[in-house]
Amino acid sequence: MSSRPDSDADGSTSADARGSERATSEKFTGSGLNRVEDRRILTGEAEYIHDKAPESALHMALYRSVHAHAEIESIDTSAAEDHPGCHLVLTAEDIKADYNPMPAGLTGFEEWSLADGKVRYVGEPVAVVVADDRYVAEDAVDLVDVSYDTLDPVVDPRGAREDETLVHEDFGTNVGDHEELTFGDPDGAFADADHVVEGSYSWGRISGVPLETAGVVADYDDDSDSFDIDCNIQLHTLVDDTVYDTLGYDPDDVNLDVPPDVGGSFGTKIAIHRYCCLAAMASKELNRPVAFVEDRIENLQGGDMHSTEREYDVKLAVDDDGTIRGLDFWFVDDFGAWPRYPVNQVLKPLSVLTNAYDVQDARYEYDLVLTNKTCQTAYRGFGVPAHLYALEMIVDEAAEEIGMDPDALRRRNLIESDQMPYELPSKNIYDSGDFPAALAHVQEKIEDERDGGLLDPEVVEAKRAEGKYRGARPTVHIEPGVSGSDWTDRQRSNRERLADRDRDDVAELPEHLRAEIRPDGTVRAFLATDSSGQGHQTLVTQLLADELGVLSSDIDVRYLDSVEAPTEYGTAASRMAVMVSGAAKGLGEALTENLETLAAEVWDCPDRDVVYRDGAVERAGGERLSLAALAERDRERPDDDRLTRASYDYQHPATDLEEFDDALARKLPVYPTAAFAANAPIVEVDAKTGEVEILKFYSLRDCGTQLNPTIVEGQAHGGLAQGIGAALLEEFGYADDGQPQAITMFDYRLPSIENIPEMELDHTETPSPFTPTGAKGTGEGGMIDGPASLACSINAALEPLDVQADQIPFTPNRVRERIREREDE
Amino acid sequence: MSVNDISGPLDYPTEEIALSVNGEEVTAEVEPRHKLSDFLRDARGLRGVRVGCEHGVCGACTVLMDGRAVKSCLTYAVQADGADIETVEGLADDGALHPIQESFHEEHALQCGFCTSGFVMATKELLDSEPDPDRDDIEDGLADNICRCTGYQNIYDAVLRAADRMDGEADDEGAADDEEATGDGATETEADR
Ligand code: FES
């Protein structure tokens, strides 16, 4: 971490000398530059959304449904309205005349911001109460009186498909979306193969559960008839339509501003628009700012923030020699009551359809069902973790069926490095990587452990005598990185017509970055996306300091709000490292070109006689114009024609690569970087208690060129911790009557420092041939590869008992249950 | 819908409390139902006290009360009457970060930072009572705090680094009179800026 080229130790750099002090040609990018975000956080000065309410703000609380499925017979708000501290009560009836339903992930499911006539999940907002403070608002919420006529709830995802009870009568079925995709000739492969193996696996409802909940401060301005909305929504420049469409205003009149510090999101805060809309409506009604911060119980039971809950039926065709011939995935994904924007979580697995295996014939089919549970949102990995889990489970099953060593079976089918770049049957392309070498690396670690270590046969034997089963099974996993095209609205498109599209019809979402030189010669850059802990300010600081040859302390990075920023994608889909580095490169070039033009103008010489270098423009004879001097000269130019400002929109790594044309045109998920990991967690399962302990976690990780190894390592640790939680602890269970079972953090068990094993992470760097810096996306890795690899190691440990981790999370209860079932057989 | 225009102060009962907050003597009128976390954040403006669950699990709201780490969301403000409260805002000394803060920065022990105040205060309690913690001490001392971003490894390393540094400072102070805290901590901060 000390390899900074930063020599600004005395902090006394004068504006004119700036740049020239860059002592060496060493770069910031690639070094573990300490984060610029940290100081304000460590001192408590950082302002998160819950610090944003002004003195004048009123506070909102929500009355939420207590039933999973019921007709609303009547709502009596009079007692709440009579409460002396209460300023406003709103129900669906009050908002329907003036506003619109909220946009949905699937056409036909547009929804009012408050339950209209019927409630469809416990925790669904029914009424808004605004009062002097939150304590009083909750007092008044208690006075709202709703009478219900309860209905049967739909809780089981497979059962929901029978349509015995409908969540949405108008739609006529609980299957909100369905698609079957066939690649190559799966029927042929399955008919020809020596064996067909089948398995069913389930993935429990989990989510990101960031430490900070959702929050908003909405302020309506009467004079301009517009809204300023501070909120911690994720992708504020992409999903702002969910707010302005609902309010029925132009995008320019609804300004979403996300604080520089957001307390985590992991995808979950993409769908918090309801809160923004309700606070905005209340603010307009009262002509006062209205603030709301979701409390944790609201967040867990009805915060529209659960994620993937799937039941899989998987088939695999395999020959006697272990060659995998074909794959067949069917699953049902329980989206809860309403399909929100992240419906395409069911499609992203196509970008890693066969994981690290060379298989060309596959079928992929899903039913997206609606039930009486809170709505799904995105979560780190976006549907991929469950897919890799199901795939690795069926591979284990196949090894058992044909009596082959699972390691050998995996090795036999891995994509070889000389097959790179490798096109999947589903048309996405893996850019680079040596998967067999990665597997061998962790296999070696495990071999070492077998020789006097944690897996020494004698130790394993002795432990087994105590009822403790140890095992480890190395696996390789791909993390698809850098989405950025219109495949994301495939489910709102006419899918029959997609074959007619060509490359020109594809809409892409670039990454915008802009910068200006300040009067003191420092550089202020503006990101058009929001962040929630990923260190983007640090990353842009490093990249721009290198592009411009100045000190990192000369760069100040800020954020644009949704009105200032162009519509773009933002922080999701492991894309920022690649997109921001592409944007910074383009921006650096644009800005230096401008500065050369400006200097040539000042010196009245041709552009070709000047050159930008390390914070100044120079010309023959040693004359220099520093950034500060250039900024001063530029002020003489008209404001709309300044040359010390520039912006750049970096398209996307796949934009210029013909190889992706087909996938882009057909709206198949395109993720042009393939980061990968080979994992080998060593687990110990206590057959009596059912507890799974991770003794050690080996992982070899490769995300191409690392822009900031400290941040890369941090992402890996954090992702793996979430992977461990998903595999062993976390689950939003529901009782048969639709009551949520995990509504506090006592019930939804997040990993603590006690659950995290010793991690031994190694890194290799296989640069991406597709990206400007060689970087690959890596924001989701550990959550993508953690659960599947843990399940495989558990299978290895429990092999003597013939038990498989067929349900995630594999909680102590489930482990004991499975073991007893086997014993009874 | 109805817009209510009665907005005068409500007649809730209050009690007077007197306490010390980050070394400052404070008296205040609070409602008995007000949580210490809300009192510190709203009445004292100490926004570094984060609120992540309000039911005692996440530890984001951890502050020191008479030297012991407490969850300020589970403590009523009236319970702090007569107490000595320390929050993260009280740690830095005239702009110089506390060794624990330094160490969290250097070990990249924070990402989104929402848990950080709580972890830093829990670490302070831990190191005040156990200046030379082993792995178990750290696990016990921080088991009541949740971090969703870092995966804990770097937090663990930061605590060890802080222990080292505080140990070094204690030695320095003992040996030479006031060369105090110029150690690597102060210099590295300068360079990072
Ligand atoms: S907010 Fe106090 S423990 Fe979570």
Ligand code: FES
């Ligand atoms: S840094 Fe985000 S919760 Fe700890």
